[in-house]
Amino acid sequence: MSPDSTHNHPSRKLIIAIDGPAGAGKSTIASRLARKLDYVNLESGAMYRALALQAIENDTSFDDEPALLKLAEASRIQLEPTLGGNRTLLDGKDVSARIRERDVTEAASRVSVHPKVRQWMVEHQRALGANAGIVMEGRDIGTKVFPDADLKIFLDADPVVREERRRAQQKIKGEVAANVAAELRERDHRDRTRAASPLVAATDAEVIDSSSMSEDDVLARIEKLVELKRQQRST
Ligand code: DC
Numbered sequence: 001m002s003p004d005s006t007h008n009h010p011s012r013k014l015i016i017a018i019d020g021p022a023g024a025g026k027s028t029i030a031s032r033l034a035r036k037l038d039y040v041n042l043e044s045g046a047m048y049r050a051l052a053l054q055a056i057e058n059d060t061s062f063d064d065e066p067a068l069l070k071l072a073e074a075s076r077i078q079l080e081p082t083l084g085g086n087r088t089l090l091d092g093k094d095v096s097a098r099i100r101e102r103d104v105t106e107a108a109s110r111v112s113v114h115p116k117v118r119q120w121m122v123e124h125q126r127a128l129g130a131n132a133g134i135v136m137e138g139r140d141i142g143t144k145v146f147p148d149a150d151l152k153i154f155l156d157a158d159p160v161v162r163e164e165r166r167r168a169q170q171k172i173k174g175e176v177a178a179n180v181a182a183e184l185r186e187r188d189h190r191d192r193t194r195a196a197s198p199l200v201a202a203t204d205a206e207v208i209d210s211s212s213m214s215e216d217d218v219l220a221r222i223e224k225l226v227e228l229k230r231q232q233r234s235t
Contacts, residue, residue, distance in 0.1 A: 013039065013133030014229060015148075017141035020155035021188050021199060023162030025210050029155065029218055030137040031085055036223065037135070040081045044125050044138030044145065045108065046088040049099035050077045051117065052107035054090060062110035069116045079128065102175075102183075109187040115196035118144075139191055142202035151229050153222055154201035158211040159185065 016039070018030045027043060034041030051068065054060075054075050060067045080087040088096045098104065111117055118140070125145045129136055136145065142152035157165075163181045170180065191199040201207050206225055210218050 012233065013131075014150035014226065015129055015132050015146050016135045016226070017146050017149040017152045017202075017205075018135060018137040018155055019139055019142050019153070019199070019201070019205070021139075021157075021162065021191060022184055023166045024155045024157045025165065025215060025218060026137040026155050027085075028215060029222065030135045032215070032219055033222055033226075034081075034135040035083070036219075037133075037226065039133045039135050041086065042079055042081065042125070042128055042134055042136045043086045044121070044136055044141060046079055046086055046096075046099060047077050047121055047124065048112045048117075049104050049108040050088050050090045050095060051075065051121075052111045053095055053099050053104050055111060056103065056107055062107055065114040065116055068111055068114060069120060072117060072120045077124070105187075106183070109190050112139075113190060113194040113196065118196050139199045140197040142205050143200065144197045147202070151222075151225055152202050152205035153225070154205040154207045155218070156201075156207060156209050156211075158209075159188070161211045 016033070018026050018033075020026050030043070031041045033039070051072050052062070054071050055062060055068060058071060060071055062068070076089070076091050078089040080089060086096070087094060088099055099108075112121075122140070122145050125136065125138075125141075128134075129146060138145070142149055142154070163184055166180050166184060188199075208218060208221060213221075
């Protein structure tokens with residue numbers, strides 16, 4: 001953390017990390033929180049998705065770590081926060097919708113297991129958050145990307161609840177909700193068991209189980225934690 005004299009000023013903008021498994025509600029909460037605080041919301045998963053799409057388009061194996069790293073280094077992956085959510089650009093092209101499709105979702109889960117790919121992502125994600133005033137969500141934000149984040153939230157929910165939420169989201173998007181449970185469990189398993197920065201709550205993270213909480217309740221709880229942080233700064 002920066003040793004400058006404004007570091008503990010109560011109005012200093014914070015770095016907020018929100019981690020957790022798929023379907024726990026991270027994206028919605030992170031984007032609502034960022035809007036309320038007038039912060040920038042960055043979805044780190046979109047970067048893994050963009051690389052996965054690049055791998056699909058370049059016929060690169062999801063298991064070929066050196067080739068994936070080369071591909072990442074040769075690609076321009078940009079996250080553009082907008083009021084309506086993050087826009088993701090790959091080599092200048094808006095791929096925001098494409099990267100949410102099923103084949104990319106599956107590929108992103110596979111490319112994200114590789115340590116060198118993760119290292120490349122972490123470096124770029126740190127650079128994005130260099131100015132603070134951000135809510136970044138993902139799987140390793142509190143543990144690896146910003147281990148010194150001002151506030152770390154680990155947002156969890158029962159797998160059955162997460163599956164139901166995913167199904168509801170897919171229904172809204174008009175997608176066929178086949179195998180939601182199996183796919184989510186497989187991605188969960190990969191996230192939690194990979195050797196490089198597996199999904200785990202940071203020891204100093206605030207764990208919130210959203211299984212029986214509304215979105216508004218979760219948001220209110222996090223806003224209280226933000227307030228508490230600010231108060232701690234002013235004392
Ligand atoms: O959050 P998401 O579903 O958009 O993430 C896409 C994939 O990227 C997911 O399978 C896990 C991985 N990911 C990761 O390993 N680390 C992050 N910080 C964010 C996402």
